[in-house]
Amino acid sequence: MKNDNSKKDHTSSKTETQKIGRRDIIKGLAAVPVLGAFSYAWSRKNNIDQTFRKQMREVVNLTSQPVELAPSVKDGKPIRIGIIGFGIRGKQLMRAAGFPEPSWIDEQIKAHAENKQNTNYQSYMEQEQLNIEVNGVCDIFSVYSKEAAIAASNVNREGTVGKMGKEPRQYKTYLELLDAPDIDAVIIATPDHWHSPMAIEAAKRGKHVYCEKPVSWTVPETYELVKVVKEKGVVFQLGHQGRQTESYTKAREAIEKGILGKVNLIEVCTNRNDPNGAWVYDIHPDASPSTIDWTQFLGQAPYHEFSLERFFRWRCWWDYSTGLNGDLLTHEYDALNQIMGLGIPGSVASSGGIYFFKDGRTVPDVLQVVMEFPKHELSFLYSATLASGRSRGKVIMGHDASMEISDRLVIKAEAESTQYKKKIEEGLIDPNTPIYSFTPGKKGADGFATATEQYFASRGLLYTYRNGKRVDTTHLHIKEWLNCIRAGVQPSCNIDQAFQEGISAHMSTKALLENRRVFWDADKQEIV
Amino acid sequence: MNKSYTNIQTFLLVTLRILLGWYFLYEGIVKIANPDWSSFGYLMDSQGAFAGIFHAMAAKTNVVAVVDMLNKWGLTLIGLGLILGFLTQYALFFGMLLLIMYYCSHPPLASVAYLMPQEGSYLWVNKTLLEILTMAVLMVFPTGHIAGFDRFITKWTKK
Numbered sequence: 091m092k093n094d095n096s097k098k099d100h101t102s103s104k105t106e107t108q109k110i111g112r113r114d115i116i117k118g119l120a121a122v123p124v125l126g127a128f129s130y131a132w133s134r135k136n137n138i139d140q141t142f143r144k145q146m147r148e149v150v151n152l153t154s155q156p157v158e159l160a161p162s163v164k165d166g167k168p169i170r171i172g173i174i175g176f177g178i179r180g181k182q183l184m185r186a187a188g189f190p191e192p193s194w195i196d197e198q199i200k201a202h203a204e205n206k207q208n209t210n211y212q213s214y215m216e217q218e219q220l221n222i223e224v225n226g227v228c229d230i231f232s233v234y235s236k237e238a239a240i241a242a243s244n245v246n247r248e249g250t251v252g253k254m255g256k257e258p259r260q261y262k263t264y265l266e267l268l269d270a271p272d273i274d275a276v277i278i279a280t281p282d283h284w285h286s287p288m289a290i291e292a293a294k295r296g297k298h299v300y301c302e303k304p305v306s307w308t309v310p311e312t313y314e315l316v317k318v319v320k321e322k323g324v325v326f327q328l329g330h331q332g333r334q335t336e337s338y339t340k341a342r343e344a345i346e347k348g349i350l351g352k353v354n355l356i357e358v359c360t361n362r363n364d365p366n367g368a369w370v371y372d373i374h375p376d377a378s379p380s381t382i383d384w385t386q387f388l389g390q391a392p393y394h395e396f397s398l399e400r401f402f403r404w405r406c407w408w409d410y411s412t413g414l415n416g417d418l419l420t421h422e423y424d425a426l427n428q429i430m431g432l433g434i435p436g437s438v439a440s441s442g443g444i445y446f447f448k449d450g451r452t453v454p455d456v457l458q459v460v461m462e463f464p465k466h467e468l469s470f471l472y473s474a475t476l477a478s479g480r481s482r483g484k485v486i487m488g489h490d491a492s493m494e495i496s497d498r499l500v501i502k503a504e505a506e507s508t509q510y511k512k513k514i515e516e517g518l519i520d521p522n523t524p525i526y527s528f529t530p531g532k533k534g535a536d537g538f539a540t541a542t543e544q545y546f547a548s549r550g551l552l553y554t555y556r557n558g559k560r561v562d563t564t565h566l567h568i569k570e571w572l573n574c575i576r577a578g579v580q581p582s583c584n585i586d587q588a589f590q591e592g593i594s595a596h597m598s599t600k601a602l603l604e605n606r607r608v609f610w611d612a613d614k615q616e617i618v
Numbered sequence: 619m620n621k622s623y624t625n626i627q628t629f630l631l632v633t634l635r636i637l638l639g640w641y642f643l644y645e646g647i648v649k650i651a652n653p654d655w656s657s658f659g660y661l662m663d664s665q666g667a668f669a670g671i672f673h674a675m676a677a678k679t680n681v682v683a684v685v686d687m688l689n690k691w692g693l694t695l696i697g698l699g700l701i702l703g704f705l706t707q708y709a710l711f712f713g714m715l716l717l718i719m720y721y722c723s724h725p726p727l728a729s730v731a732y733l734m735p736q737e738g739s740y741l742w743v744n745k746t747l748l749e750i751l752t753m754a755v756l757m758v759f760p761t762g763h764i765a766g767f768d769r770f771i772t773k774w775t776k777k
Contacts, residue, residue: 114769
């Protein structure tokens with residue numbers, strides 16, 4: 091490759107060294123104009139991007155921020171809590187309220203030690219303290235009762251070697267707990283058939299209630315609960331923590347601003363594919379007729395002899411459960427009720443069966459529910475299976491655009507849209523690419539993430555736990571309830587919302603079990 | 619520095635250097651201009667033998683912040699250096715260092731799949747590796763002292 095030195099001075103030859111001549115300056119600065127070209131290209135690109143963003147903002151401009159809750163009162167009097175039910179959900183709720191089982195803390199520390207990426211422990215310890223104390227616990231399985239008391243005493247959120255506070259009283263029956271004068275509010279996390287009876291008794295005694303979903307197991311108790319809660323004026327929160335999901339707030343605004351045009355169909359789903367997701371939970375080794383108060387478990391349920399399966403896997407039997415309707419449809423329904431203010435459906439049809447988990451259960455593992463909302467002129471389709479994990483998002487379909495909601499929110503224009511016809515023709519809107527996408531936690535979100543960002547975000551890799559902060563929606567939901575108690579107002583999933591949720595679920599169950607379409611008589615306020 | 623090239627050799631080597639610089643500069647500027655850009659996703663997407671190191675970096679917020687800064691300004695400065703022919707050998711060296719990190723974090727092994735969409739098909743050899751080699755070539759055939767600020771440096775240091 092070498093060239094003889096007689097060629098012109100492309101080299102710094104020894105003969106012409108020291109002085110910097112005109113030629114040197116020209117050659118030394120030869121590439122500077124390239125920077126000019128670069129600046130021109132960059133500013134053009136910037137201009138195009140800015141213009142595009144500006145035009146798109148004229149199409150979709152969502153500004154809503156999730157409602158910032160007032161910070162919890164730190165120096166005020168703590169709210170005194172009682173917890174009824176310390177099974178899987180009860181434990182989660184207690185953690186979200188700031189009272190973890192020491193063994194759970196051990197597990198999180200161990201998980202972090204084994205895998206530095208796992209920052210659950212750090213996130214948990216950053217969770218805000220809610221200024222509450224747990225003065226009473228009740229679980230009819232003595233092992234859980236003891237565990238609940240220990241968790242309630244874990245005021246410093248420590249592991250098993252940590253220093254615990256005073257253990258609260260363990261009550262044998264929920265009524266004794268509700269009668270306790272040192273309890274202001276209760277968290278109910280029992281099987282479905284106990285939700286309303288306990289909430290009613292709590293409200294009668296003037297105790298505020300956080301009740302797991304669904305609100306009720308029978309139709310009549312739903313009405314009674316509403317009546318008592320309103321009469322007594324207690325603060326009632328139904329446990330749909332989805333109310334705290336940031337993307338739902340954006341979705342609601344998009345609907346209100348008419349970005350989707352006329353919405354006519356909603357499709358929501360549940361897809362799970364493991365025994366745990368199908369409610370086949372572990373049976374505790376210490377469980378027996380001597381450690382479980384079976385009679386109290388049965389309550390208003392039909393008599394059945396003692397059964398460990400029924401006790402731990404109660405969701406599989408109509409005797410105690412509300413099936414997919416009450417357990418999972420309600421989450422989807424409540425999300426859409428929050429976003430669109432659906433209210434109670436005009437009619438409901440349903441079908442399904444026990445197609446995979448043939449373990450003696452009576453509730454279906456595959457279910458379809460179709461709700462008609464004549465007032466809104468739209469259909470709501472719920473489709474669920476507990477034996478296939480294929481994920482299908484929540485999709486709201488309008489004439490002008492459709493919206494898919496998961497942790498993120500993506501809006502795509504319709505090719506045949508009337509509202510966007512001109513913009514599509516001008517090439518400003520491409521029906522194949524989102525006109526808006528929102529990723530929670532992304533700072534300064536203007537709805538236009540790059541393709542790479544979207545890729546990562548859709549796999550939960552980016553903003554959801556960027557900075558190691560994942561806020562637990564259950565924690566926020568409990569916090570909202572407590573703040574409302576302090577402020578004397580009703581929370582987002584209040585008794586009216588709960589009533590709509592309960593009735594919608596009951597209509598679905600009735601339609602399924604009676605194999606007919608059931609209707610809501612709005613004048614008489616009853617299911618027909 | 620006694621190498622001498624034909625006109626066409628000089629022209630092609632300088633052009634290659636400038637285009638590579640352009641590429642680096644834009645990658646850097648784009649990241650600086652985007653307040654939401656973070657190396658987090660890329661680090662988390664790491665695969666292969668060194669993935670553990672990159673994941674560990676991603677787990678620490680302050681480490682991610684440093685990695686972000688080094689990438690934004692590193693790419694920009696390397697780009698400027700290559701275009702202007704300023705401290706060219708250093709720009710090439712640090713550029714290769716960055717690229718080697720990228721290659722180690724996203725090796726195109728037969729067994730791995732990445733979240734990051736790729737525009738081509740790669741097996742063992744990918745664009746990053748070719749860029750590393752290109753920079754090595756430019757290091758061995760330097761041009762900064764011919765067309766670039768390095769020309770002044772060479773002169774001054776020889777005084």
